[in-house]
Amino acid sequence: MGRVEEQFQKLSKLWPDFESRPGQIQMANSVERAFADANHLIVEAGTGVGKSLAYLIPAAISALEGEETVIISTETKALQDQLIKKDIPLVSQILGQEVRAEIAMGASNYVCKRKLSNVLTQGTFGPEMMEHLNSFKDWVSSSESGRRQEYDGFASPDFWAKVTREADSCLGRSCPNFSHSFYFLERAKWQKSNLLIVNHHLLAAHIASDFNILPEFRKIIVDEAHNFPEVLGSAFRIELSSIEIQKLLQGVWNSQKKSGLGARLNSNKINDLTSQASERLLVCFNKLLGELPLNFYGSQRIRKPLKMDGGDLESVLDSLQEVLLLELKKYSKESDDLEEKEIALEIEMSAGRIGQVAEGLHLFRTMDSGERVYWADPPNQKAREMFPKLLTQPLESETILREILEPRTESIVFTSATLATNQGNLNYFSDRIGNLPAKSKLVPSPFSYEKNALLFLPKDVKDATESAERNAADLARYIIKLIELTRGGTFVLFTSNKSLNEIIDMVRPQTDLPIFSQLELGPEAAKNKFLAEDSAVLFGVSTFWQGVDIRGDKLRSVILTKLPFQPPNDPVLEARSEKLKEKGGNPFRDLQLPYATTVLKQGFGRLIRSERDTGIVSLLDSRIWTKSYGKDLINSLPPAKRISDWSDLKLEYSKLPKYESGAVA
Numbered sequence: 001m002g003r004v005e006e007q008f009q010k011l012s013k014l015w016p017d018f019e020s021r022p023g024q025i026q027m028a029n030s031v032e033r034a035f036a037d038a039n040h041l042i043v044e045a046g047t048g049v050g051k052s053l054a055y056l057i058p059a060a061i062s063a064l065e066g067e068e069t070v071i072i073s074t075e076t077k078a079l080q081d082q083l084i085k086k087d088i089p090l091v092s093q094i095l096g097q098e099v100r101a102e103i104a105m106g107a108s109n110y111v112c113k114r115k116l117s118n119v120l121t122q123g124t125f126g127p128e129m130m131e132h133l134n135s136f137k138d139w140v141s142s143s144e145s146g147r148r149q150e151y152d153g154f155a156s157p158d159f160w161a162k163v164t165r166e167a168d169s170c171l172g173r174s175c176p177n178f179s180h181s182f183y184f185l186e187r188a189k190w191q192k193s194n195l196l197i198v199n200h201h202l203l204a205a206h207i208a209s210d211f212n213i214l215p216e217f218r219k220i221i222v223d224e225a226h227n228f229p230e231v232l233g234s235a236f237r238i239e240l241s242s243i244e245i246q247k248l249l250q251g252v253w254n255s256q257k258k259s260g261l262g263a264r265l266n267s268n269k270i271n272d273l274t275s276q277a278s279e280r281l282l283v284c285f286n287k288l289l290g291e292l293p294l295n296f297y298g299s300q301r302i303r304k305p306l307k308m309d310g311g312d313l314e315s316v317l318d319s320l321q322e323v324l325l326l327e328l329k330k331y332s333k334e335s336d337d338l339e340e341k342e343i344a345l346e347i348e349m350s351a352g353r354i355g356q357v358a359e360g361l362h363l364f365r366t367m368d369s370g371e372r373v374y375w376a377d378p379p380n381q382k383a384r385e386m387f388p389k390l391l392t393q394p395l396e397s398e399t400i401l402r403e404i405l406e407p408r409t410e411s412i413v414f415t416s417a418t419l420a421t422n423q424g425n426l427n428y429f430s431d432r433i434g435n436l437p438a439k440s441k442l443v444p445s446p447f448s449y450e451k452n453a454l455l456f457l458p459k460d461v462k463d464a465t466e467s468a469e470r471n472a473a474d475l476a477r478y479i480i481k482l483i484e485l486t487r488g489g490t491f492v493l494f495t496s497n498k499s500l501n502e503i504i505d506m507v508r509p510q511t512d513l514p515i516f517s518q519l520e521l522g523p524e525a526a527k528n529k530f531l532a533e534d535s536a537v538l539f540g541v542s543t544f545w546q547g548v549d550i551r552g553d554k555l556r557s558v559i560l561t562k563l564p565f566q567p568p569n570d571p572v573l574e575a576r577s578e579k580l581k582e583k584g585g586n587p588f589r590d591l592q593l594p595y596a597t598t599v600l601k602q603g604f605g606r607l608i609r610s611e612r613d614t615g616i617v618s619l620l621d622s623r624i625w626t627k628s629y630g631k632d633l634i635n636s637l638p639p640a641k642r643i644s645d646w647s648d649l650k651l652e653y654s655k656l657p658k659y660e661s662g663a664v665a
Contacts, residue, residue, distance in 0.1 A: 071196050514537070
C-alpha cells in the first residue's frame, strides 16, 4: 500500500459518510507516481470519482516534503471555492498538518491604494459614485485582501477601472504603499503557499508574461483541463481596437480638454505627434473598412497582409514612442518625490503601450511573425465602435505547451471528466497539448447511470439545415412536453443566443412554469433564481453546458437542443482545419467531431452529480440518427437507458428511483 493510499484509510474516521472508491485510489496513485517520477499524466476521471481529493492528497504531500509550491489550475470559480473551503481543509486533517493554500487572482482584481488616493484627491470619480464613496472607503480600510469580489456594495465598472491595479502602471517597490499593498501582500502569501490555486486565464497569462506573475513552480495540476489549450492560445492574442487606441492617445494628449500626459510635461512635440496619431488613426481604420467586405457581420479571416494607410499611423506612433522615451530620461521611478515617480511611470506605461500598438499594426501589414491566424471582428455596437477590431494569435497553442511550458516543469497532470472521445480515445486531447510524453489513465464514473438516468433521443425533430422554421417548432414542442413531464427542474441548453431567444418566446406563452434566461439576467442571477424555485426552467448557452454543479432534485432534466459543433467559420478553427488538410488529415473527423463529443459529454454531465441524482437528458438533434457519426457521439455518453419513443419515456420516467431531497452544491 502506497503512502497516498494510506491517507485515504483515515478518511472514514474523519468523514462518516465516506465510502472507499477504487477509482479514486487508482487516480491518486497515478498522480503520486507522476510527481515522483517527474512524468506528465492525462487522467479522465468520470463524475463521482472524487478527483479533487485524488490529486490534492499527493500534491499536498509533494509540496510539504519538497518545500515547494504546487499549482492547481481550474476553469471555474465554483471549483476554486470548493477546493479552498472544503477539500483542502479536509486534506490538512488527513495529513495531520496544515496545508497552506491560497487563491491567486490577476492584478486587476485588487484595489491599488495609490490609484484610489489619486482618484479621491483629484475627484475623477463619476457622479454615480458620490453616495457610495464612504462605504467603499470603509470597505478598503477593513479589507484584508482588497479583492473586488469581496465588495458587496455598489461601484461602477468605470470606477473599478480607475482604482484597480494594472501591471504596467505599478510602481512596485518604489510605491509608498508597497509595504501594505493589497496585491503585494497577497503575492507574499502565494510565495509561502504549498498549494496555489489559479484559474486557467491567470496561468496562461503567467506563461505569456515569460513567467513573471506567479511564484516559481515545477509541478502543475490542470483540472477542468478540456478547455485549457484554447485559453492558453488566447493569452498570446493581440487585439487592435480603434476605441482602445483612441483612449490611449487621449491619455497622452486630449486636445479638446487640453489635458493628459503631454499637458503635465508641457511638451508641444508630444501633443503635436499625439494629435497627428489621432488623425491618422481615423484614416487608417477607414482604409481598413475598404479592405473588408461590406457584409461584415461576423468574424472574418484575413489571409494576406493589409495595406491600411501604408504604415503612416505606425510611423507616427514610433516617433511618439521615441519622444516619450527621451522624455523619460528626465524622470526616475526611484525618486523620493512621489509626483516624479508617477510621471516616470505614466511615461513608461504610455510609451510601452504605444509601442505595442505600432508592433501590432506592423504585424498585420507584413504577417511576418511565424504561424499565426489573423482575423477581424465586427464593431461592438454596445461600445459604439465604428470600426472592426483586428485580432491575431498563434495558430497552435500546443506549440506553446510543448516549447514554452513543458521545459519549465517537471510534471503536469491534466484531468477532467471529459477528455476522451469515443471508446476512451485520448488522442484528440493529447494532440491539443502538443503530444507531450504523458502517461494516460481512464477512471470511469461509479454512478449507476443505467438505473438513475434516461437519454431521450427523438427521431422526428426536423434538421435545421432543411427547415429552420420546422426545427424551431419541433424544439418548442418537445421542450414544452419535457418541462411539463418533469414539472420544471430543467436546463434547456443552446449553442447560439439567436436560437435561445427565438425558442424562449415560443415556449413562455404555453406554460405556467417560471422560465429564466441567462441572456436576460446574466448567468449568476439566472442560476440563483432557478435554485430559488422547485419548478423552474433555465434557458442557457455555453456557460451552463459545463462547470455548473447542482445536486439533488432541483435539476431533474437537461435538454440539449443541438449538437455542439464549433461554427465552421471560426477563424482559429478554419486556420487549423486548413493546416490539417495540408497534412492529409480530415478536419471534421479530427477536430470538429472530437470537440463536439467533449462538449456533449459536458452537457450530459450537468444532470447526474451524485449517486442520488435522477432524471432525463434529452438530445433534440436528429443528426444522431441520420448522420454516420451519430452512433459514435451517442456511444461516447454514459450508459443511461436510450429511449426514442415519447410513451416509453413517460413510462420509464415514472419508474426512476425516488430519493429524499439532496443538497444543492
